[in-house]
Amino acid sequence: MRRGIALGVLLALGGLVAVKAQPPAADAPKVIEVEKVKDNLFVLRGGGGNTAVFLTATGVVVVDAKNPGWGKPILDKIKELTPKPITMLINTHTHGDHVSGNVEFPATIDFVAQENTKANMEKMPIFKEHNNVGMTKRTFKDKLTIGKGADQIDLYYFGPGHTNGDALVVFPALRTMHAGDLFQGKALPLVDADNGGSVLHYPETLNKAYNGIKGVDAIINGHMPAQTTFADLKEFADFNQDFLTWAQAELKAGKTPAQAAPEWKVPAKYAGYSSTVGPLFGGVEGRIKRLADEMKK
Numbered sequence: 001m002r003r004g005i006a007l008g009v010l011l012a013l014g015g016l017v018a019v020k021a022q023p024p025a026a027d028a029p030k031v032i033e034v035e036k037v038k039d040n041l042f043v044l045r046g047g048g049g050n051t052a053v054f055l056t057a058t059g060v061v062v063v064d065a066k067n068p069g070w071g072k073p074i075l076d077k078i079k080e081l082t083p084k085p086i087t088m089l090i091n092t093h094t095h096g097d098h099v100s101g102n103v104e105f106p107a108t109i110d111f112v113a114q115e116n117t118k119a120n121m122e123k124m125p126i127f128k129e130h131n132n133v134g135m136t137k138r139t140f141k142d143k144l145t146i147g148k149g150a151d152q153i154d155l156y157y158f159g160p161g162h163t164n165g166d167a168l169v170v171f172p173a174l175r176t177m178h179a180g181d182l183f184q185g186k187a188l189p190l191v192d193a194d195n196g197g198s199v200l201h202y203p204e205t206l207n208k209a210y211n212g213i214k215g216v217d218a219i220i221n222g223h224m225p226a227q228t229t230f231a232d233l234k235e236f237a238d239f240n241q242d243f244l245t246w247a248q249a250e251l252k253a254g255k256t257p258a259q260a261a262p263e264w265k266v267p268a269k270y271a272g273y274s275s276t277v278g279p280l281f282g283g284v285e286g287r288i289k290r291l292a293d294e295m296k297k
């Protein structure tokens with residue numbers, strides 16, 4: 001578990017660094033591991049965020065497209081799984097380790113994301129460099145249902161968290177959801193202030209998701225090496241609420257984010273949660289600072 005989370009954090013780090021135009025080692029072999037979740041649902045791991053591959057009657061729907069250079073390896077891997085054509089790519093949010101592979105997908109397919117994510121993606125150089133191939137074509141605000149019956153997909157947005165455009169992608173017939181990085185794994189989540197992420201609203205957004213989505217048992221997380229459960233989503237919401245309550249008390253007591261940060265620990269009741277917090281977005285201190293900024297508004 002702990003090793004998996006560390007790996008997830010590293011992958012997230014790799015993707016975000018890539019956004020800042022530091023090219024990854026182009027000649028490193030791009031290895032994708034396939035996990036069959038259901039007969040018509042797969043998770044492709046490696047090269048950034050977890051990618052979901054959903055086989056419908058008419059074609060293949062993909063969720064997230066990994067780091068730069070990983071679009072082609074995803075397409076090659078899907079060819080091994082099915083002869084069906086790719087019809088749609090859904091992005092859970094704007095980060096480079098989830099959307100950069102978009103530019104290698106066929107330009108004619110449908111590209112879908114939450115409306116704020118489209119606005120965030122429009123700021124990314126990679127799409128300008130590729131004549132806008134892979135840019136979102138279809139957006140939604142709060143909810144969008146695509147297809148029906150065995151092929152139905154429900155997209156939800158419940159408010160700011162990891163970014164201001166985190167989509168939850170539900171496959172109702174399979175009782176499974178791709179949660180992207182809103183629930184990346186069992187650790188303190190990253191909050192991207194530049195893309196509208198919120199420490200203050202994170203627990204509320206998770207609770208809205210937990211209460212607003214029905215009929216999901218399994219969750220594909222943004223970077224976890226194995227699925228989590230819907231009950232884990234509630235635990236993650238509580239974990240974030242406890243962090244928020246603690247951080248607000250520290251600020252109220254007059255501590256600066258730098259003074260408070262070293263005192264934070266994973267509360268003992270959260271078994272299996274990683275205490276490792278990477279430096280991305282300022283580490284624990286950066287999260288408390290983001291909260292202080294939000295509380296001033």
Ligand SMILES: [Zn+2]
Pocket residue numbers: 012093095162181
């Ligand atoms: Zn992310």
